[in-house]
Amino acid sequence: MSIKNFTAYNPTRLHFGEGVIEDLGKTVKQYGSKVLLVYGKESVKKYGYYDQVARQLTGAGIQWIEYAGIKPNPVIEDVRKAAAFGMENGVDVVLALGGGSVIDSSKIIAATIATGIEPWDIVSWKNHPQQSLPLICVLTLAATGTEMNAAAVVQNEKTQEKLGYVNPLMFPKESFLDPQYTITVPADYTSYGIVDLIAHALEAFYGGGEPSVVDKITLSIIKDAMETAPRLMADLSNYDLRAAIMLDATLALNGLTSYGKTGGDWGVHGIGHEISLLFDTPHGATLSIAYPAWLKLQKERIPERILFMGKELFGATTVDESIAQLEAFFASIQSPVKLSDIGLADKTSAILAQLNRNKVSGMHHALTEEDHKVLVELMW
Amino acid sequence: MSIKNFTAYNPTRLHFGEGVIEDLGKTVKQYGSKVLLVYGKESVKKYGYYDQVARQLTGAGIQWIEYAGIKPNPVIEDVRKAAAFGMENGVDVVLALGGGSVIDSSKIIAATIATGIEPWDIVSWKNHPQQSLPLICVLTLAATGTEMNAAAVVQNEKTQEKLGYVNPLMFPKESFLDPQYTITVPADYTSYGIVDLIAHALEAFYGGGEPSVVDKITLSIIKDAMETAPRLMADLSNYDLRAAIMLDATLALNGLTSYGKTGGDWGVHGIGHEISLLFDTPHGATLSIAYPAWLKLQKERIPERILFMGKELFGATTVDESIAQLEAFFASIQSPVKLSDIGLADKTSAILAQLNRNKVSGMHHALTEEDHKVLVELMW
Numbered sequence: 001m002s003i004k005n006f007t008a009y010n011p012t013r014l015h016f017g018e019g020v021i022e023d024l025g026k027t028v029k030q031y032g033s034k035v036l037l038v039y040g041k042e043s044v045k046k047y048g049y050y051d052q053v054a055r056q057l058t059g060a061g062i063q064w065i066e067y068a069g070i071k072p073n074p075v076i077e078d079v080r081k082a083a084a085f086g087m088e089n090g091v092d093v094v095l096a097l098g099g100g101s102v103i104d105s106s107k108i109i110a111a112t113i114a115t116g117i118e119p120w121d122i123v124s125w126k127n128h129p130q131q132s133l134p135l136i137c138v139l140t141l142a143a144t145g146t147e148m149n150a151a152a153v154v155q156n157e158k159t160q161e162k163l164g165y166v167n168p169l170m171f172p173k174e175s176f177l178d179p180q181y182t183i184t185v186p187a188d189y190t191s192y193g194i195v196d197l198i199a200h201a202l203e204a205f206y207g208g209g210e211p212s213v214v215d216k217i218t219l220s221i222i223k224d225a226m227e228t229a230p231r232l233m234a235d236l237s238n239y240d241l242r243a244a245i246m247l248d249a250t251l252a253l254n255g256l257t258s259y260g261k262t263g264g265d266w267g268v269h270g271i272g273h274e275i276s277l278l279f280d281t282p283h284g285a286t287l288s289i290a291y292p293a294w295l296k297l298q299k300e301r302i303p304e305r306i307l308f309m310g311k312e313l314f315g316a317t318t319v320d321e322s323i324a325q326l327e328a329f330f331a332s333i334q335s336p337v338k339l340s341d342i343g344l345a346d347k348t349s350a351i352l353a354q355l356n357r358n359k360v361s362g363m364h365h366a367l368t369e370e371d372h373k374v375l376v377e378l379m380w
Numbered sequence: 381m382s383i384k385n386f387t388a389y390n391p392t393r394l395h396f397g398e399g400v401i402e403d404l405g406k407t408v409k410q411y412g413s414k415v416l417l418v419y420g421k422e423s424v425k426k427y428g429y430y431d432q433v434a435r436q437l438t439g440a441g442i443q444w445i446e447y448a449g450i451k452p453n454p455v456i457e458d459v460r461k462a463a464a465f466g467m468e469n470g471v472d473v474v475l476a477l478g479g480g481s482v483i484d485s486s487k488i489i490a491a492t493i494a495t496g497i498e499p500w501d502i503v504s505w506k507n508h509p510q511q512s513l514p515l516i517c518v519l520t521l522a523a524t525g526t527e528m529n530a531a532a533v534v535q536n537e538k539t540q541e542k543l544g545y546v547n548p549l550m551f552p553k554e555s556f557l558d559p560q561y562t563i564t565v566p567a568d569y570t571s572y573g574i575v576d577l578i579a580h581a582l583e584a585f586y587g588g589g590e591p592s593v594v595d596k597i598t599l600s601i602i603k604d605a606m607e608t609a610p611r612l613m614a615d616l617s618n619y620d621l622r623a624a625i626m627l628d629a630t631l632a633l634n635g636l637t638s639y640g641k642t643g644g645d646w647g648v649h650g651i652g653h654e655i656s657l658l659f660d661t662p663h664g665a666t667l668s669i670a671y672p673a674w675l676k677l678q679k680e681r682i683p684e685r686i687l688f689m690g691k692e693l694f695g696a697t698t699v700d701e702s703i704a705q706l707e708a709f710f711a712s713i714q715s716p717v718k719l720s721d722i723g724l725a726d727k728t729s730a731i732l733a734q735l736n737r738n739k740v741s742g743m744h745h746a747l748t749e750e751d752h753k754v755l756v757e758l759m760w
Contacts, residue, residue, distance in 0.1 A: 003559075003623040005397025008528075010390065016640070017385025148388075179383075213604035213628055220600050224593035243383040247640060248593055256636070260396070260627060 002210040003260035009168065010255050012148045016177045016247065018239065021052050024138065025060030027174050031134040032092030035064040036113070038082055038106045039097040040071070044140060047184045053097055053138060065089050067109075073276050073283070074101040076156045079119045083112035086133075093134050096172075099141030100196075100283075104152035107170040110135045123154045123165045130169075137175040142182050142246040143193030143284065145200055145253025147175040155277055161358065162273040164266075177250065179243035183236070190236060190245075191333045192284025194229045197249040198222050199287040201257055203269060205309060206302070208262030208364050218257045219312045221248050226313065229333050267362025268294045271375065274354045279344060288330035288337055293378035295323045297371060339379050352376045382590040383640035389548065390635050392528045396557045396627065398619065401432050404518065405440030407554050411514040412472030415444035416493070418462055418486045419477040420451070424520060427564045433477055433518055445469050447489075453656050453663070454481040456536045459499045463492035466513075474513050476552075479521030480576075480663075484532035487550040490515045503534045503545045510549075517555040522562050522626040523573030523664065525580055525633025527555040535657055541738065542653040544646075557630065559623035563616065570616060570625075571713045572664025574609050577629040578602050579667040581637055583649060585689060586682070588642030588744050598637045599692045601628050606693065609713050647742025648674045651755065654734045659724060668715035669722075672707040673758035677751060679703065719759050732756045 015023060028035060035057060044050045057064050067082035086094070086109060094113070096106035111129040112119045121127040139147045146152065150170045155162035185193070201222045205215060225248045232241040251257075258264060271294070272286030295306055303319045310322020327337050336342045339351075355372040367375070395403060408415060415437060424430045437444050447462035466474070466489060474493070476486035491509040492499045501507040519527045526532065530550045535542035565573070581602045585595060605628040612621040631637075638644060651674070652666030675686055683699045690702020707717050716722045719731075735752040747755070 002620040003397070003627055005400065006394075008394040008396065009392075012389075014386075014388040016383070016388065020385065212624060213601060213631065216600035216604055217597050217631075220596035221593060224596055240382040243640075244592060247383055251593065251597075260623075 003212050004209050004262050006258070006260050008255060008259055010148065010171065012171045013174045014148055014177060014250065015174065017243075018178055018180050020176050020178050021056060021138065024053065024176055025056035025062065028057065028062055028093060028095060028136055029060045031136065031173060033062055034089070034091045035062055035093045035095045036082065036086040036089070036091040036109070037064050037066045037095045037097060038070060038102055038109060039066070039068050040099070040102050043184070044097055049097060049138070049140060049181055053095070064095070065091065070098065070102045070105045072101050073162070073280055074105045074154050076120050076123065076154050079105050079108045079112065079154060083109045083119060086113045087116070091133070093136060095136050095138070097138045097140065099139065100144030100146050103137050103139070103146045103172070104144070104154060106135055106137070107146070107152040108154060108165070111167070111170060120156055123152070123156070123163050124161070125165060128167060132169040134173045135170070137172045138181070139175060139177050139246075140181045141185055141189065141193055142242070142249040143196040145197065145249055147172060147177060148250050148254040153273070155273075160277060160354075162277045164269075177246055179239055179246045182242050182246060183239070187233060187236060187334065189282070189284075190232065191335045192282050193249065194225055194245060194333060195284040195288045195330060195335045197245070197252040198225055199268060199291055200252040202291060202309075203264035203266050204257035204261065206305065206365065207258065207264035209260055211308070212260050214257060214259050214261065219309070221251050221257070223313060224248050226329055233333050263363055265362040265364045267360070267365055267367055270360040270362065271355065274358060274360055275344070275351060278350060278354055279347065281342060281344070285336050285342060288335035289339060289341070289379050290375070292323055292327040292330070292337055293375050295326065296378050297374050298365060299323065301365070345380060348376045348380050383592050384589050384642050386638070386640050388635060388639055390528065390551065392551045393554045394528055394557060394630065395554065397623075398558055398560050400556050400558050401436060401518065404433065404556055405436035405442065408437065408442055408473060408475060408516055409440045411516065411553060413442055414469070414471045415442055415473045415475045416462065416466040416469070416471040416489070417444050417446045417475045417477060418450060418482055418489060419446070419448050420479070420482050423564070424477055429477060429518070429520060429561055433475070444475070445471065450478065450482045450485045452481050453542070453660055454485045454534050456500050456503065456534055459485050459488045459492065459534060463489045463499060466493045467496070472513060474515045475518070476515065477518045477520065479519065480524030480526045483517050483519070483526045483552070484524070484534060486515055486517070487526075487532040488534060488545070491547070491550060500536055503532070503536070503543050504541070505545060508547060512549040514553045515550070517552045518561070519555060519557050519626075520561045521565055521569065521573055522622070522629040523576040525577065525629055527552060527557060528630050528634040533653070535653075540657060540734075542657045544649075557626055559619055559626045562622050562626060563619070567613060567616060567714065569662070569664075571613065571715045572662050573629060574605055574625060574713060575664040575668045575710060575715045577625070577632040578605055579648060579671055580633040582671060582689075583644035583646050584637035584641065586685065586745065587638065587644035589640055591688070592640050594637060594639050594641065599689070601631050601637070603693060604628050606709055613713050643743055645742040645744045647740070647745055647747055650740040650742065651735065654738060654740055655724070655731060658730060658734055659727065661722060661724070665716050665722060668710035668717055669719060669759050670755070672703055672710070672717055673755050675703045675706065676758050677754055678745060681745070725760060728756045728760055
């Protein structure tokens with residue numbers, strides 16, 4: 001069957017556009033009256049986003065407490081501390097102000113507060129929460145798509161794992177996406193965000209299932225991002241271009257690209273997560289290195305599929321050209337495509353050991369220890 | 381701004397694929413215990429769909445009453461009678477088994493039962509219900525997209541109006557889409573369904589807003605339907621092709637194609653509705669006649685937009701070729717493209733009077749009485 005059985009469900013209400021923050025106060029009020037506000041770096045204060053959120057909460061007569069300092073590769077300790085703080089203070093809503101790391105952490109925080117389950121037991125799929133506090137998001141980075149999905153990725157330095165957890169309870173109730181909030185994102189993280197969204201679409205594209213309208217849509221999203229990217233990199237404060245990338249990022253991982261498929265592959269994300277875990281490398285930067293390597297590994301296994309991608313995106317006529325063009329695109333927006341680009345040329349054995357150790361693999365394209373070896377060579 | 385501010389919200393849970401009906405009983409049970417089952421013609425009995433639904437309800441210990449006989453162009457009298465019957469019997473869930481007419485009627489029925497409002501006051505936007513019974517749908521026709529949106533179209537023969545109403549309360553809670561249920565749809569209605577879904581995508585495409593990823597997605601949906609259509613018309617019992625069209629139809633009108641736009645145009649639907657109202661013409665058949673005429677009317681007003689469509693869909697190089705190709709596509713799947721194709725060549729003055737009378741127009745491309753005259757000529 002070309003379209004596999006699937007369930008589509010996504011209850012998040014997305015508020016997209018300039019000034020949508022004006023509806024935040026009254027929206028939060030619908031869900032509760034005591035908020036745990038979660039954010040990361042002080043940049044949300046520097047750029048005024050924090051003040052706008054605070055003004056909304058104050059204006060709506062909402063009390064709040066804060067947990068700041070979520071790290072770019074978020075760690076379970078912060079989730080645990082923030083949840084404990086929220087529980088002590090009896091909050092009834094979690095409000096995330098930030099990018100993927102803040103929102104992903106907040107998803108687990110909200111479930112932990114509602115259930116008292118040890119948060120790493122949630123992330124590691126040992127104990128599934130049956131309830132969660134309502135989560136509301138104000139997004140400041142176009143990249144992960146977490147603002148409109150039910151997934152969260154958190155790492156545990158003690159166990160040396162970076163895991164992804166999914167639970168429909170964790171869909172944000174409401175997400176506020178003002179492209180203006182992403183205008184202050186510097187060039188490097190803008191680029192990593194674009195890589196990340198394209199990688200999400202590719203994980204879906206290389207997942208299970210046969211060609212269908214969903215492939216056409218997935219490639220449309222990638223194409224739009226690739227057309228927009230060079231213009232945005234040259235004009236970082238352009239609202240329209242920021243908006244285009246922001247919408248692309250949401251669409252790349254809100255469920256749509258998996259309709260009628262049996263899930264994405266996620267092998268490349270697995271590789272990337274291990275590199276981030278070892279060296280705190282930004283997520284997007286790991287993906288622009290890992291994707292070309294993964295495609296080279298797969299090129300004799302799934303040549304038609306790779307060529308289908310290359311043809312649609314670049315008008316490529318061969319598998320090699322398809323891969324080379326993708327790599328060239330990543331390089332053109334200054335995202336690294338080799339470990340040596342980020343000073344990790346001498347870390348190949350540590351990376352290989354880590355890939356072996358955590359048995360990194362894909363859902364549809366299994367990776368063996370031999371594959372890991374080839375991949376590390378190809379990334380070097 | 382290329383992407384206009386918008387809110388995306390669609391809480392319907394879609395169960396797509398062969399055999400999904402097996403989850404119907406336990407799903408309905410989550411919402412209530414006394415069901416009003418609404419359907420249209422006896423064909424749902426003939427083909428066994430009714431029996432499968434009945435078995436599911438019985439198996440889950442659910443009581444139900446039935447309202448049968450919803451017409452293909454649904455009328456307010458049936459809505460009123462069905463709602464009264466539901467109220468008398470204290471139902472707490474509405475279950476629609478059928479295509480667009482049954483589901484659209486059921487949306488208004490569910491709101492009427494919950495509120496007691498006169499149903500035509502709902503459809504004509506005079507009195508907005510603040511609550512509704514949960515609606516669950518089992519779809520038997522790929523066409524209108526109503527299974528995953530909050531809109532309903534119903535006609536009133538007394539007032540000579542066919543109106544569309546939208547209310548987020550009317551999103552179906554759950555919709556069951558088994559492509560197998562559409563295999564018995566005859567060639568003509570299969571064709572009308574394809575026209576309808578393409579027309580929905582076109583209404584979005586010709587709505588407000590600038591080119592964005594959403595246009596690419598919208599054209600992807602049309603392209604997929606156009607590639608699938610000739611194969612399906614030649615092989616009506618092919619599951620994969622039925623599934624492709626069913627998914628295309630849902631995606632064409634579940635909100636996605638309007639993200640970042642200021643709504644669709646709907647002028648062509650307005651024209652089609654008037655013809656259906658006068659002559660009980662199938663909805664899709666009116667659209668394949670009205671769309672080419674409308675494009676010819678607009679060709680000097682929005683040439684770039686029409687050429688953009690034609691280029692993407694057909695590789696057309698001129699506006700005239702773009703329109704001719706669309707018309708040729710409709711004709712190729714045996715949908716009428718002229719009033720004379722359906723024996724209405726002598727009804728032009730009645731149609732013109734009706735278009736004038738109901739001031740048929742689009743949301744973004746206004747239609748004057750002079751335009752009506754030109755349109756009727758072009759449809760003839």
